[in-house]
C-alpha cells in the first residue's frame with residue numbers, strides 16, 4: 001500500500017476553547033502516514049484529505065493522549081527532587097528504568113510532593129483546526145526509515161535520531 005507524506009498547519013484547543021498550541025507562524029507539521037508520528041485520532045481524520053482542505057477535527061481523549069491514569073500519580077519525598085524551588089505545574093524529566101518520561105508537580109504537601117506521570121493533555125478531548133498544505137507519496141527511503149526526509153532525499157534528519 002502506498003503511503004503519503006502530509007504537511008499541515010494546526011491550532012489546538014481544548015474543550016473549553018482555550019488555545020493550547022499552534023503551528024501557525026512557524027513551520028508546518030509534516031508526517032509520514034502509518035508510523036504514529038502524530039496522535040491516532042488526528043491521523044485518521046487527516047487521511048485522504050486533499051491539499052487546501054480546512055477542517056475542524058475533534059479527537060476524543062482516548063484517541064489523543066489517552067485517559068488519565070491515577071496510578072501514574074506518585075508521592076515522593078521533597079528531598080528527592082534536585083531543585084530548590086518547586087511550584088505546582090513544574091515539569092521534570094525522570095529517567096526511570098526504560099523510558100524517560102515527564103512528570104508534572106501536581107501538589108505539594110509538607111515534605112511530600114505529588115508527581116503526575118500522565119501526559120498534560122491526558123483525559124482531554126482535543127479540537128484541531130487544520131489546514132492541509134501538501135500531500136505527496138512517501139519515497140522508499142522514507143518508508144524504510146519510518147520518517148520524513150528533507151527535500152533532496154539525502155540523509156538529513158534535522159536533529160531527528162535515525163539509523
Ligand code: ZN
Pocket residue numbers: 145147149155157162163
Ligand atoms: Zn532516515
